[in-house]
Amino acid sequence: MNTTNFFCRGTPLLIIAVLAIIGNFLVCLAITRNKKLRTVTNYFLVSLAVSDILVGLVAIPCAMLTDLGQLFVLLQSSILSLLAVAAERYMAILLPFQYQHVMSPRNAHLALLVTWGLGAISGTVPLMNWNRQPMKTNGREHWKAGRCGCGRYRQEVIYCIFPCMVDMSYMVYFNFFCCLLVPLAAMFIIYGHIFLTVRRQLRCISSVAKSNMRKELGKATFLFLVLFLFMVCWMPIHIINCVLLFCPRCEVPMSLIVAAILFSHANSALNPILYAYRMRSFRHTLTGITSDWEKLTSKTNTQYMDSILIKAFSNEYLI
Template identity: 40%
Template sequence: MSSSPGIRARENVDMMYISIETAIALASVLGNVLVVLVVCVNRALRDTTFSFIVSLAVADIAVGVLVIPLAIIISLGFNTEFYTCLFLSCLLLIITQSSILSLLAIAIDRYLRVKIPIRYNTIVTQGRAYVAVCLCWILSFLTGLVPMIGWNNREAQGNLSTSSQIVCEFTTVMRMDYMVYFNFFGWVVVPLTIMITLYAEIFRVIRQQLNRRAEATCDGERYYRKELRLAKSLALVVFLFAVCWLPIHIMNCIDFFCPKCDIPKSAMYVGIFMSHVNSALNPMVYAFRIKRFRMTLVQITRRCMLCKPAEPTPCPNRSPALTKKVDANL
């Protein structure tokens, strides 16, 4: 009887965890489905950058549809075979890797756009953008499935037969040296460092070009000002990714380098929440920071949710040239 209050408290924490995760999943799926819908509806947004943004949105949808439900299931500690639990845990890593690689692809795309603006359209074609998106996902699967080929905790579980069942928990099947050295240092810290360097260079080049007012034409100044606005929005997406994902990775490092250090379960839950809520934040950044995206989103909301007929907008039809120039609509 003395243990019942503790058990009840843990059940309350678990129910709160499940409720919050469910809300995050719904927000993530709804918001990112709208991102994909906006890009499909507005032809002016179908450029190479938004191809990578759609890839990122698909990864965020997968967070709501797959990652969060799997995280809830794993947190409940159900019984299953070792490799089944390991595969479910690897799926969580695959989605994370696809997100950060999509962000890296966006940073490289924007860097090329300001560094070589004249040759950009001939080098970065839509076809090559699709190939880059496919490579991001293939690489995500390859890196995320590394534990399946041996870098896992099977040996720590003793002599398990193929039919033996374990309590499925992430730390039970996943080795912390893989999570820290390979996943965090290799596939989070390194890409984030590259992205920070690229955006710093993007802002430097844009500022340099804007300072040459005497030499620059009005069109050139307008081009770089629009690039600056979009670069700030995308850099904010990277910043939010870092803020949301670093806590859980830092706790993994503490657990690995200081096994005696006790990390409260509530702190782990907060870290997991932050990593998942990042998927729901990106659509908000696009809606508040990118004008053309926001206008299309308002039109979709009026047409579909409020059952209002679409109002004619001069932007897509006023001038064919505007539909060809993505930057004019951003």
């Protein structure tokens, strides 16, 4: 990748990384500071936020250094966190009596461990020989020539193009069909069942119960928007992968691939904006954090100026 291409592709990625790290750090900070936000649902949102922070810290730098690669552990952890949120909302709304017993903080933490464990296992499958292997001739390894492969830069650094290192059958059959489409289908079924059941129940319950049910429905709607945003951001790159696998002769413009990958990474920066827009308690907590920070910086600056003045007067007195 030449310097111009690296700058053109790397700059948007760097901006996304900074926004993802700052935004999702504020999400974690807000939930830890406000006791009212420490709910089982928000535990899973913290897990999603941590995954998005790691996208900014790890996945995007790796993408910049390996010609737009992806770190699949974080993708799988994100989709599994969203699935856990959907299951939690299903139990909270449709099975409220079982919810208190099943969805305890301890079980929620256990679910988070399982989520990250499964994400780590499924995301590291390419390391278990499900990748493109170099050909061997005369005892030496080399890669197929052409658009795919590895090269040498200034005789010192070996660079590799990501889609040429990872088998496209893994990208489509395992990563897309099994690890993305199946959980997405399950979540759409869960949310569809929630919305239909709640609508039926709203017709035949008291006004007090209706108010509580509408609050739960509002939470479910917000979480469905998080899921929908995830799907919209990640679908383009997976559709392109399907085209590359099932239609090898089809030419996909590199600019389209780059745009799709940028779009997928942008999901990590957009989630905090959605939280701030839709969650009033989260918005108020962020306002409080900002206010505290302003007071702290103002106090620090005042103390600093006071110390300078004291030193100035002391020196003048000594003279």
